[in-house]
Amino acid sequence: MKKVLVTLVALLAAIVLVSCKKNNQSKTSSSSFSLSSTTLQSSDNHDGVRKNFDKVKVGKSDNDFAGGTNLAQLKQYFGQPKSHKQEKPSSGNITLDVYTWNVGNITVEVKLFKDSTLVRSIKGYTYQRDANFSAKDYKNLKNGYAYSSMVAKYGAPDSLSEAASSDKTEIQAVWSSNLKLAKGQKEGQMILxxxxxxxxxxxxxGLGQAK
Structure with missing residues (x-):
């Protein structure tokens, strides 16, 4: 079972389908930051969906992945799911229940194992907020920097995926609405x-290169 759950983390990047544009693309590995939270509102008036998504808990490996948000709670947060399917990882002999909700442009997907959330993702939600993250900030990001510090200083990501496995929890977070784009750039995103x-x-x- 542990082997199966490890493979689930490899699928995390496919949950939130985001691809950086080739121009001005940059990849690195380093980190050290700090952050301050702000009151944010989305552009499509579905703030309640995002707030409820933030309440969804992922089960922990030290509790056999129990304790994650169950289906009954998810229905209280998002209503009846638009779709449900079962998914069998390529290795192992377990079955995951995959539920999807669509509200406006927002898509929430949750994968449950024995009625406990194992993977959660949200995409299509965009905050309305001032641009507060620059190419220089990006350059200063170093490996090891805390997700909690990132959120505290620059605000929550617009899109998010989180998956638990037997030995780790992985997050893929995408920021777009708060980026200080390079001159001439109309859109951009950052994936951490x-x-x-x-x-x-x-x-x-979209951020360009720090001077």
């Missing part, structure tokens, strides 16, 4: 990957 709450990889488009 965290393992057990610490930055392991980063990628961006």
């Amino acid at each position: 990957n965290f393992t057990n709450g610490k930055l392991t990889d980063k990628e961006q488009s």
Whole structure:
């Protein structure tokens, strides 16, 4: 079972399908930051969906992945799911229940194992907020920087995936609404990957290069 759950983490990047544009793309590995939270509102008036998503808990390996948000709680948060399917990882002999909710442009997907959330993701939600993250900030990001510190200083990511396995929890977080884009850039995004709450990889488009 542990082997199966480890493979689930490898699927995390496919949950939130994001791809940085090739121009001005940058990847590195380093980190050290701090953060301050702000009151944020989305552009599509579905703030309640995001707030409820933030309440969804992922089961922990030390409790056999029990304790994650169950289906009854998910229905209280998001209503009846739009779709349900069962998924069998390529290795092992377990079955995951995959539920999807669509509200406006927002898609929430949750994968449950024995009625406990193992993977959660949200995409299509965009905050309305001032641009507060620059190419220089990106350059200063070092591996090991805490996800909690990132959120505290720059705000929560617009899109998020989180998956638990037997030995780690992985997060893929995407920021777009708060980026200080390079001159001439109309859009951009930053993808940060965290393992057990610490930055392991980063990628961006639209910020340009720090001077």
